[in-house]
Amino acid sequence: FINTNCLPSNTIFHYRKKVIISVMIKRISSTDSCFLALSLFLILGSCSLVERNPSYEINAQYNVSINRDFWGIPYIKGQTDQDVAYGIGLVHAEDAYEDLVELMPLYRGENAIYNGLKDIDTDYLVRLLKIHAKVKDLGKNQLSQNILAMAQAYADGVNMYANQHPDKVDLSMHPITQDDVIAGSYIQHLFFAGLNGELAQINKQDDASIPTGSNAIAINSSKTELGSSYLLINSHQPLSGPVGWYELNIESKSGWNAHGGNFPGSFQINIGFNKDIGWGATVNRPDVLDIYELTINPNDTNQYLLDGKWVSFDIEEDYLAFKLFGFLKLKTKQKFRYSKFGPVLEMNGKYYALKHINENSFNEIEGWYEINNANNVYEFGQLLEKRKIPSFNFVVMDSKRNIGYFYNGRIPMRLDAAKARQIIKSSSSKDIWDEKQLVDELPKFINPLNGWIQSTNQSPFSVMGEHSLKTKKVNKYVDFEKRLTNRSYVANELLSTEEVISLKRFIEIKFDHTYSKNSRQYQYLQSISKYDKDIESIIENWDKKTDFKNTAAGLGMCLMAQEWISEMNSNPAPSYDSAKQKCDSIFNKINRKFSDPWEKINTISRGSRTYPIQGSVDTLRAVYGSPKLITKSLDMTGGDGLFFIIAEEDVGKTIYGMHNYGSSRNKSSVHYSDQTYLFSQEALRFIPESL
Numbered sequence: 274f275i276n277t278n279c280l281p282s283n284t285i286f287h288y289r290k291k292v293i294i295s296v297m298i299k300r301i302s303s304t305d306s307c308f309l310a311l312s313l314f315l316i317l318g319s320c321s322l323v324e325r326n327p328s329y330e331i332n333a334q335y336n337v338s339i340n341r342d343f344w345g346i347p348y349i350k351g352q353t354d355q356d357v358a359y360g361i362g363l364v365h366a367e368d369a370y371e372d373l374v375e376l377m378p379l380y381r382g383e384n385a386i387y388n389g390l391k392d393i394d395t396d397y398l399v400r401l402l403k404i405h406a407k408v409k410d411l412g413k414n415q416l417s418q419n420i421l422a423m424a425q426a427y428a429d430g431v432n433m434y435a436n437q438h439p440d441k442v443d444l445s446m447h448p449i450t451q452d453d454v455i456a457g458s459y460i461q462h463l464f465f466a467g468l469n470g471e472l473a474q475i476n477k478q479d480d481a482s483i484p485t486g487s488n489a490i491a492i493n494s495s496k497t498e499l500g501s502s503y504l505l506i507n508s509h510q511p512l513s514g515p516v517g518w519y520e521l522n523i524e525s526k527s528g529w530n531a532h533g534g535n536f537p538g539s540f541q542i543n544i545g546f547n548k549d550i551g552w553g554a555t556v557n558r559p560d561v562l563d564i565y566e567l568t569i570n571p572n573d574t575n576q577y578l579l580d581g582k583w584v585s586f587d588i589e590e591d592y593l594a595f596k597l598f599g600f601l602k603l604k605t606k607q608k609f610r611y612s613k614f615g616p617v618l619e620m621n622g623k624y625y626a627l628k629h630i631n632e633n634s635f636n637e638i639e640g641w642y643e644i645n646n647a648n649n650v651y652e653f654g655q656l657l658e659k660r661k662i663p664s665f666n667f668v669v670m671d672s673k674r675n676i677g678y679f680y681n682g683r684i685p686m687r688l689d690a691a692k693a694r695q696i697i698k699s700s701s702s703k704d705i706w707d708e709k710q711l712v713d714e715l716p717k718f719i720n721p722l723n724g725w726i727q728s729t730n731q732s733p734f735s736v737m738g739e740h741s742l743k744t745k746k747v748n749k750y751v752d753f754e755k756r757l758t759n760r761s762y763v764a765n766e767l768l769s770t771e772e773v774i775s776l777k778r779f780i781e782i783k784f785d786h787t788y789s790k791n792s793r794q795y796q797y798l799q800s801i802s803k804y805d806k807d808i809e810s811i812i813e814n815w816d817k818k819t820d821f822k823n824t825a826a827g828l829g830m831c832l833m834a835q836e837w838i839s840e841m842n843s844n845p846a847p848s849y850d851s852a853k854q855k856c857d858s859i860f861n862k863i864n865r866k867f868s869d870p871w872e873k874i875n876t877i878s879r880g881s882r883t884y885p886i887q888g889s890v891d892t893l894r895a896v897y898g899s900p901k902l903i904t905k906s907l908d909m910t911g912g913d914g915l916f917f918i919i920a921e922e923d924v925g926k927t928i929y930g931m932h933n934y935g936s937s938r939n940k941s942s943v944h945y946s947d948q949t950y951l952f953s954q955e956a957l958r959f960i961p962e963s964l
Contacts (some may be wrong), residue, residue, distance in 0.1 A: 295340040331429045331436070331841075335359040345936035345944035357525045358423035358540040362430020364521065365537045366442075369938045372515045373431065373537035374446045378559075380457040381405075385595035386602065387445075393605075396593050401609050401616045402463075402632070404456055412455050412553040412635035420440055420639050424454040427540040457538050457636065460791070461516075462637045462663065463629065471562050471627070475620050475696065486759060486912065487555030489668035489728045490782070491676035496724035496774050499923055503779045504670035506553035507916040508534070508544050509895050512877075512933045515648070518544075518915035524963060525924055531645050532928075532962065534915045541641035544917075546928070547577065549648045550671040551919045554727045557666045558754045559682025561630040565614040566698045569624055577612055577624065578700035586610040586617065613703055625696070630683045630708055636661040650677040650719060657681050657889065660711055666728045674921050678726040680716040680733040680753075682815065689751040712751045725768045729893075732763035738765040739957045740929040759891040762789035776920050780929075783918065784955045788817040793840065794833035794891065801832065801849040807867075808832070819871055819889040819896075826889070827867035827874055831856035863907065876906040877953050878945035879934050884953035887915065894955075909933075918957070927959040 275638065290545040305669040335350040337360040347368075349360035365373050378384045382399035384392035399405070428449045435442040479921040486509040493502035511517050518534040523542065533545015544554050558654060570576035576583040589611070610617040614626035631637065640661030649671040657667065663683040670676045685706040687693050699705055716733040718726060723740045732755050734745040766789060767782050768774075774782075788795050795817065802808040807828060815825035835852040839845065847855075860867060865874055872885035877894060883904045888894030900906030917930040933952050 289585065315341075316908055324835070328751045333359075333426065333429060335426065335429070336404070337363075339364060341936075342961065344948065345942070346520050346522065346931075346964065347522070347936070350524045352526045353544070354419060354527055354529045355422045355426040357523045357529060358426040359430040360435075361521065361523065361535075361540045362427040362432075363434055365519065366434035367935060368942075369519055369537040370434075372517065372938060373724055374443060374449075376457065376515050376538065377446055377449065377453060380453055381730065383594070385593065390595045390597065393593055393595050396595075397607065398591065399460070400607075401592055401618070402627075403616075404454065404459060407633070408452050408455050408459070408635070412459070412578060416455070416637050417928045420501045420642060421451065422644075423540055424638075425451040428454050428874050434689040436539055454538070454540070455638070456699040458638050459631075461536070462631060463540075464663065465556070468562060468627075468629065470871070471564050475564060475618070475625050486730055486758070486760070486891070487728075488552070488764075488783075488893060488895070489666070490726070490764065490768075490779075491556050491668050491670045491678075491769070492725040492779065493670070493676050494720070494724040495673050495722075498773055498775050500674070501776070501920065502670055502676060503677070503774070503776060503921075504551045504553070504781070504919040505783050505916065506533075506544050506546075506551060506919070507913060508553060508554055509912045510532060510914055511911040512909060512914055513938070518867070518932065519938060520915055520930075522963070529646060530657055532960065533917070541638065542645050543641065544915075546917065546919060547647075548672070549915070550650070550653060550669060552644065552647075552653065552667055552669045553728070555666045555668070555730055557664055557680060557682065557733070558729070559664050559680075559684050560687075560693055560742070560752055561663050561683055561685075562802075563615075563628045563693050563704075564696045565626040565628070565704070566696050567612065567614065567617070567624045567626055568700050575610075576874055579613055580700065580702050584613070590877050613702065628705070630685055630711075631663045633708065634661075634663075634683075637663060637854060649673060650675040654679055654717060654719070658713075666730075667731070668726055668728050670921065671921065672921060672926065674725055674800055675720055676737050677719040678728060678733075679718060682712075682715065684712040684715075684751050685708045686750045690748075690750055694752055712748070714748070715751075716741075716753075718744075724772075727761070727764040727768060729758050729760035729764055731757045735761055735765065738769045757793065757899065759788055759792035759794055760893050760895070761793045763787060766791075776922070776927075779920075780918060780957070784887070786819045786888040787892060788819075788829075788833070790817065792891075794836050797836040797846050798829055798833055800846075801852070802848040805853070819875065819892060819894075820887050821870065821872040821885055823866050823871040826871045827860070827865070827869060828856065830889045831867075837890050859900055863902065863904060863905050873907055875909070876901075877909040877933070877949060879903055879949040880940060882903035882946055882949060884909070884950055885956070902929055917960070926962075928960040928962065931958050932954065 287376040335356045337356040340348045340361050347364040349357050351357040352362060363896055367463050378387035379395055382396045384395045391536050429452055431449045432447055480623045488507040490505040519537055520534055522532040524530045531542040531545050532549045533542040535541060535543050545741045552685045568578035570583045576585050589609045590606060591608055594604045596602050612626050615628035618625050643656045644653055647656055650669050653669050657679050662681060665681050667679045667681060687706055721737055721739055721740060734741050734755055735757060763785060802812055811825055811829045815829055819826045832852050835847050835855055839847050875886055876883050881916045886896055890897060895912035896909050897912040898909045901908035914933040920927045931952050932948045933945040934949055
């Protein structure tokens, strides 16, 4: 999940599993005066935190079989889509129960009940956005009966596991409901589409979220031997937790068949392949949310300015429940304000309205299901044009060796798209866009003449180097990303040569661990070299690689990582003194020298096992680590994880992959860490399409 905490000064990249926002909730402390100010109400009748039925009756009958391959990966077969969804719920509960239920309190707007008063802010946000009311009023009317039945079946699968293994679950979390599944999908999509970063703007905090990275590369025609085509699917996530990749294979007699990755709590396949097509998704930054700073009537804080007139907020009152001392359940009455610009947050004495393109749409769940069933690149693109999925780039390859890139987003038509990238100070209704009027012409490339496409979180007009730059057009209604990552520079440089790419070479590119001399990070390193002879020496002697035996990577990598963090948060590049101070602190903490071999500095761990790993921040082999005292290293926490490589050749289709850890998150399972060493050694695992 995503958070908006500032990065600790001694951490290159750090993750937590909560959202922190400062909203207009009346704060609660241990003092009596604060209690009096809150109008607290003791909820009587039980000391139980949440009253739920520990045994949930499963009314439907499901016909599903689950087999596992050598690596423990589940192959789920069912007569219907509902049977398969039920099986996904079962295996998620069996293999990843803690991660599955960790965010359920958030989805229910009950974080403060389960986790204490410190988490009441997220409950306020869930209620302010009316998520649960919208699930009932909009979601269940927009989604097809098939999707609704699949959501129910998934919940039934999770609850069946709880019924069968009450000693292995938290019974207070059950039953998981259809509403939980739909609300969870909606909330996750809001944050993946950028809500987190927008809230960070208001609060003037750095966004210490999951890496907004990912790689997807496709090549065919003139770039390959014998006209073969290759696809890399490599989305970057935290290595563990609720949004760490879970690998599975599904097969429904009704036609829903796929192999790929998803997250515990979801029954769709987000990245992967079916018998006809493979698709990778990378994070993009379409502007799908606006924040308006409102002008408040100085004589009445319940009014805001709209088109020259003072207009009253629509105000609702509701209770938020929380617990104290681990057993005492209380509630506080709160106001929720709504304007023509959207629901309103009060922060630091100012009022901000939020307007998100998906605030009234639950169709993203349907959108993922539809692309799961696409048969070719062209159909995939047509399905995306429905704009049910609000964001993400997609790189696609089909069995006919067609390849395609699609910049996707539910982007509203705006009068001033560039202005909308920042907080909008406006009182004009002209700045309130219509969610039904979307930008319909977005960048896409199918079978380009250069024979390759690479998406690495850069400008959509740099996915084919100079070839795509020629297609760049100005569209006043949309402000496309302009950033270029090191990964984009390296991929463009490797693929822009006259070299014909073999499968072996394609795999080498996937694991490339170098920095480009043209990248933003390396340019920054050069700019600060005048302050430090050691940095000058690095530039002279470092080959810009992060391989195992490299003794020059430590300082250069760490300094460039500080620039990367600043850029991710839209901040200026850090000063030399600031960056060097942080790097000194990090390496002192892990008791390492900058000149130590990279294999000593950079590791991946699972349980008691620790292995060296190549790659670093924003290399194609993306490795994001945090200082770990036990291993005396920067231990990997996110980045390159579950990946797939698909080769369509004259001899047939071949599929390889690897998970960063294994198919199970249970420490007692042999599959908890059985892929970790292989992953660290850049090995490949053959993947059968069916068992």
